[in-house]
Amino acid sequence: MDDHHQASTTPSTDDAPGDSSQLVRFSVTVPEDLLRAFDDRILRKGDVVNRSSTIRDLIRASLVEESQRTPEVEVIGSLTMIYDHHIGDLTRRLDEVQHDYTDEIVSTMHVHLDHHNCLEILALKGRGSRIYELADHLLGLRGVSHGKLACAATENSLGL
Numbered sequence: 801m802d803d804h805h806q807a808s809t810t811p812s813t814d815d816a817p818g819d820s821s822q823l824v825r826f827s828v829t830v831p832e833d834l835l836r837a838f839d840d841r842i843l844r845k846g847d848v849v850n851r852s853s854t855i856r857d858l859i860r861a862s863l864v865e866e867s868q869r870t871p872e873v874e875v876i877g878s879l880t881m882i883y884d885h886h887i888g889d890l891t892r893r894l895d896e897v898q899h900d901y902t903d904e905i906v907s908t909m910h911v912h913l914d915h916h917n918c919l920e921i922l923a924l925k926g927r928g929s930r931i932y933e934l935a936d937h938l939l940g941l942r943g944v945s946h947g948k949l950a951c952a953a954t955e956n957s958l959g960l
């Protein structure tokens with residue numbers, strides 16, 4: 801059992817994580833094929849194999865995901881949806897919902913994909929409870945065929 805239990809504050813030679821907090825080195829034990837698959841994944845993303853940097857990103861992402869469950873936490877993210885603007889009064893209803901969340905919707909982009917379909921992307925920033933409520937309202941409208949809310953960060957995670 802040599803993993804998880806030891807952590808030292810020996811300065812690391814890895815690249816800096818972008819803030820001033822002290823780096824801590826720890827060792828992790830994983831199956832060899834899992835590590836190989838992990839390295840392959842890093843390389844597919846076009847990076848040199850920098851496990852530390854990738855693991856830091858994964859840790860941050862998991863912390864963001866966890867804190868999104870707290871309604872009071874400020875989250876930053878985007879909502880993507882595709883819909884057929886010919887369906888009923890969908891465009892009017894989409895507009896009405898969005899006008900109730902002017903504090904949370906930072907920016908929107910609308911792309912007319914073809915004769916029927918529209919792609920709309922909303923940049924969002926606000927309390928988690930409001931952001932999720934907005935996403936539920938929009939994605940629940942009849943005619944919205946694809947939709948996904950992706951929270952990229954929380955206000956706190958930006959400082960990590």
Ligand code: NI
Nearest residue numbers: 911912917918
């Ligand atoms: Ni359109």
